[in-house]
Amino acid sequence: MDERYNPREAEEKWQKFWAEQKIFETRDDAPGEKYYVLAMFPYPSGRLHMGHVRNYTLSDVVARYRKALGYNVLNPMGWDAFGLPAENAAIEAGAHPRKWTHSNIDAMRAQLQSMGLAIDWSREIATCDPEYYKHEQKMFLDFMKAGLAYQKESWVNWDPVENTVLANEQVVDGCGWRSGVPVERRKLTQWFLKITDFADELLDALDTLEGWPDRVRLMQENWIGKSRGLQMRFHITQGDAPAEHIEIFTTRPDTLFGASFMALSPDHPLTTALAEKDKKIADFVTECHRQGTSEAALEQAEKRGVDTGLTVKHPFEDREIPVWVANFVLMDYGTGAIFACPAHDQRDLDFARKYGLSVIPVVLPEGEDPATFTVGDEAYTGEGTLFNSDFMNGLDVAEAKKSVIARIEKSGDGEGTVTWRLRDWGVSRQRYWGCPIPVIHCKDCGIVPVPEDQLPVTLPEDITFDKPGNPIAHHPTWKNCTCPSCGKDAERETDTFDTFFESSWYYARYCDPHNENAAFDRAKVDAWCPVDQYVGGIEHAVMHLLYARFFNRALKKCGYLGFDEPFKGLFTQGMVTHETYKDEKGKYLFPSEVDLSKGREKAVKLSDGTLVKVGRIEKMSKSKKNVVDPNEILETYGADAARLFILSDSPPERDLEWTEGGIEGAWRFVQKLWRMISAPQTALAAKDTSLPGNTDAAAQEVLEAMHKTVHQTGQELDRLHFNKAVAHIRAFANTLADYDTSGKADGAVLRRGFETLVKLAAPVMPHLAEELWRVLGHETPVSLAAWPKVDKKYLVSDQVTIAVQVNGKLRATVTLPRDTDKKIAEDIAMKEPGVKKAIDGKTVRKVIVVPNRIVNVVV
């Protein structure tokens, strides 16, 4: 027997074994209840990063654990293979996106396989393959038929130098990332999906997603943003306007008497009309368009505006309100126009202070005097009583809202309405590396869907990236076609789909991945779905997960499948972080370039011995160089040690700090298990020896610990508390290592302990577990073994140690039989010397006894 465990040999051996024996290939009709575990599929960047390793370790442990529990587990993998980086590589390195992507996939698949994942590779998919995307072209045509897809104009970031549409990511401080010139906004006609049709349903169904983290549900709720309010018209009284009134939406109709100005979005039709005659307004609008399209950019910009000279009449008071154009009013929300009440809205207040507009408080916080209450630089947005508000005076905010809505409705100037923050999903992208949108533009017939028998519309292969803009649009012949309707010359749509399109249905494709005729067989998908446990990054909390929830409903509406929610359980993991290092010149260094052996204060550069500054712990990123290459880790320590470390310390939902010490510690534990079980101190009993009826106290303790560990480990794995599961496994390994083997039954007890330990460790360290399982004499793999059973009689000890406090401070502990009578427990506790001392000379006022927990004496 080797003294040291050699992960490289063992891992390769078992990975080969699993693949050859098809251990993890899933049959639809295999016995056991179905369990679908899914990790968010990766973008094939070419190299695995630690975030991937963490993600797939988590889902893999779930898959292996569920398999051991007897479930028929589906754990597939694929590639989110369309996207910008492939085009960037084409521009920068001249690589063809298809070749670049496929070679990346090959490299990453090999890396994933070296992690020893229990994945059914026979179901692998890549979204850039026409066999995949042809089905989503069909889906889009079905969505068109169902009225779920339509075209409208919307804004894009435009780089005036590169003549290209930019992604938000490509806009840095308002400028194009390559050109460095300020971006402009342009309107383009684009395709949209009617996610807003499902807004109510998507919101209401959040309550049913009990397997989701509350915070994600809350984020989605806020994103959908259902709000009740008042939509009403203000009549224009002065100024040269091509309209008679301004339609606004507000969620704070109660503050109507505090209105001090109206604000129009720079993109409001009225603004556009006014700008034609007024250069000041036109200039302001142009200026506003010199910003990115992202909401964050808009809202973080300094509040600015321009007075239109128009005024409107206050509906209840004899006063005129000035109308401004303001950069913080979003055209996409409500009606694109608001009335501003600076006293009770921070944005309005900032604006009012800047332009010297009046601030009229109308909600009085509790305890304030209406005569003296003023608003300074902070708007008051809390509850209170209305004042300065005529018929609403004395009402609270909720009552006031109802009251004013009723009045406005009666006057015919508006009505109480519901508005959503959620906007329809724009799916058009002016890019090459995406799924072509299957429509044809005909001069006579307009938009004509590509006939289904002509699908897929495949991407042209012979493209060049020498010109800026979308290479498909530049292609000499690709877009030329004949109109399916009238037969005349026509042009193909050159936009491609947003890559969220592909990731909105891949979970269903895995259930029937090789179906050529349809996206999937409905019966298969309905049998496997919903996904029981979805695992991925918190960064997808809103968009990807909301789009997929919508898409699933759209598919249901079109008859593709029969359920609403695609993901029953969701787990969002934290990021992987690492210390950062900078050299004397302030340049970032890779961890592998730094010598930390003399401590963090004396860190030096390996190459020349110069001092290195150890910086903050941050998310691993190429730019900060604080990355650790999974390949190196897997080669040095093996997959099992890497998996163990990833699962060990940090709770999976929190950030994980990658440390050299941590992976070393995991490596030591792998070796410790190997030593302990492969070369036991006491000879083990033969395989299948049953435990003798009477064991000594030491053996009894081991068995008790064993059953408790099985119970706790299972419970923690059920809850995805992997760090705690690992702690229990380690603690039990310590128990076995400390086991004083001098009683009669030791060989049998020790064997039972080892076998249990190996089974518990198997989901975490699968290769080591297989190797040890064989050492213990088993011929069938542990990956097919059942999870150990708990004997409940070992779970409850008959003695409990409880704390005795005096005035909440610990003064003694006493060990009592379980469920000791309250009075007896009190009496025993009172006799403790520490307790006597603490209550000496004081009167006992009360004694609180919580059975099996605590005794607290109040003096």
Added chain:
RNA sequence: GCGGGCGUGGCGGAAUUGGUAGACGCAACGGACUUAAAAUCCGUUGGGCCUUGUGCCCGUGGGGGUUCGAGUCCCCCCGCCCGCACCA
């Protein structure tokens, strides 16, 4: 700016969900083994105080509150992170 989250020893974290704060591990220090090193094993390890105990006081980002009892619940503040609709 808006929405969501996190904060416990030197470090990652645990705490039966309001009941003995620091499980499990990392690092450090001391010791054993060794010609030496590696590996391994044993011990100590939140801070402070002294009368060194079976001791006392302080301690869960900061401040306040509720409670017999608060890391846990409530209010305010600080710091960091994620998302914001064309990165995936």
